[in-house]
Amino acid sequence: MFARLLGESFARNPRRKVLTAAALVIGMAVATATLTIALEVGDRLAREFRSLGANLLVTPESDTLPVEIGGVDYRPVDEGAYLNEADLGKLKTIFWRHNILGFTPFLDVPVYISETGGATTLIGTWYEHEVPVPDGTEFATGASVTHPWWKVQGRWFRDRADECVVGVSLAEKYPAVFALGNTIHAGQNEAAGSGRSLLVTGIVSTSDADDNAVLAPLAVAQAISGHPGKFRQLSVSALTKPADALAERGERAQTDKNIQLTPTEYDRWFCSPYISSIAFQIRTVLPGTDVHAIRRVAETEGRILTRVGTLLWIVTLAALGAAALAVAATSATTVLERRAEIGVMKALGATNALVGGIFLAEQVLLAIAGGAVGFFVGAGLARFLGESVFGTPAAPRLILFPVVLALAAIIAMIGSLVPLRRAAHFRPAVILRGE
């Protein structure tokens, strides 16, 4: 009987259900889309922030004080400590290896360019380089990942080839020497034959002091300086989570003996992609190094990520509120519209509980159907939003499906509760008389 009443209600007057169903579908679609985006936005934005370049700097621990101005190290080559290029693959073996997006080693060599008759700095680095990882695979990385704002006119040097790109300031100073296609001769001293002949393949603009240097493949710099397989500093670009209280405690526990993390705290710190825990893990695989967060980048990123995250959750809550209101309002309307029906039912002896039960069952059925459709519409919407905002579509989260269904049912029920309570006070005679 109950089921038949329900079936009749849907069969007889489907038009009336359309508005509620539409509200449910749209409301739940928006809820799904905003929740999907909010869940994913931290990760997406963190990735976007990597356009700021590296956020970790690795230097030898027992180093002499670098005499570095504007990114160029002016120490003589035989001074200071070096790191081994061969160890770099280990970076992709740490716990958070998938969060290491890229790394670039640097080796600065003071050189003498025969063509200009002057001294300058040759920076050995990778632009695109395949690093062998201990698990047998290769990892492609280099300045293209860690320094995405470097722009080259012409083309980058090929890895391991005798080629170079020249900083734009230097090229402006000696336009005849550093023209594309020219060959320059760079050596450790003025004696000819001690260095390498390099083909100029491009003019690079780094908008840094590196604009005054010559950039060449790391292997070339190693050969000129006589330090094969070595480099001096490493820039690492890692996806991190904004620092919180635990991250700070974990970082301070490294140096301060008074701060001890409990084993659970330690596990939680180690297994969170904080910049301090990633730095710690890099230090473990590259012993004898000093790994430091580039605070300027790391802190700005952390703060903006936290703020935008909070902002987005507030906006998501607002969207959920608006969805709830829309659904509740239409549910309320349907109940009010059917006062006459309620009157007849009550006149025929239906109890308030039965009338309420029928209406609530109807609303819940509608909510589940509307919520299901809304979820898929919302997943599509999130895909589209992700695509247009971040360039890659947001993957649908199936975990949201039951959440959205439950949300729809609860909102629809709450929306019809108030008018149903009023309906309980209807007097059939008054209603049927048409007042």
Add this chain to the structure above:
Amino acid sequence: MFWRLVFQLLRGSRGRLGVAILAIVSGAAVISALLDLDLGVQNKLTQEFRTLGANIVISPASGAPTQIRGAEAPSLMPEIEVVGTLQQLPSAQVAAAAPYLYIVARAQNIPVVLAGTWLDQAQKLDATWKLEGNWVASRADDSHCLVGRNVARRLQLAVGNPLELHYLDRSAPCTVEGIVDAGGSEDNQVFASLRAVQSLANLPAQIGLAQVSVTGTARVVEDYSTRLAAALPQYRVRPIRQVTEAEGALLGRIRLLIVSMVLLILILTALCVLGTMAALAMERRKDVGLMKSLGGSISRIVGIFLAEVGVLGAAGGFVGTFLGAALAYWMGLRVFGTAISPRWEVFPVTIALMIVVTLAGALPLRMLGNVKPAEILRGE
């Protein structure tokens, strides 16, 4: 008569109108809050990005900021020219600016990079420096200096220790006022007042480069940089691309995200108001029947209802904008720590939007034209 009818109708169905008003007010509140937020957020985030440090660098046309070794003569700029130009240009967008002179001095017989600058600007230019000790409050203070973390470790310096800097045969004493943890090359440098370094290096009134931190969108920074370049044609003025590019791209994405959310919420609110209005219209069929049988023309009847709905939208929108401004204020405090002030242009936009939505919701009223008085009054 017209307005009396409108108000009678408004008073007559308070319960139903309550739902509609609630929908309109909350819709208007959410929309105006988000509009305020969207306009304010760019400002706030741009300020956050300033912790990335300077975004414009002025340096001599060629050569490194300052040569340290090697055959080439140092390329420097006269301080008066650069600083004077900076002061002449409108400074509203300039958050901080400082000239720098780098030399390689010796401390305890170890070569160390010494930067002469306006120490009072350091805190603003390098907001992310973690400092142990105190900032130097005055740019004229020649007796105090800041040292980088690595320098302090290597030279075994603590806050308050004296530090003797040597260059050729000259020397300058200073007291370590603070130890800088910058997580970058600054950790290997010593910072002293510009004047002290100029006299130590015997380069009076010369600087190697100047850094400027300009607040504002990428466009503002670009504009400022262009004007600066026009005023200083003999030097290189370049925006730091690492900062400006990332900032522009990120801000664009964040705003796009918020705008799309606002649009979604707008659709929902419209739907909500639409639903209640449709219900209201249905309920009014009986009134219409009565009016028609009393000889009211359709246009007049629909006019009355539209006026009713319009009043509702305007009133709801009005109340809602105020609530929304309060909401945006709270959100600003919650998210950014500073309030987001309401924008006047949001008020008319929200109210107009609400009126449009309610009128759209009253579209089913057109059906009232088909109402046959006899049927309605018979109770069908």
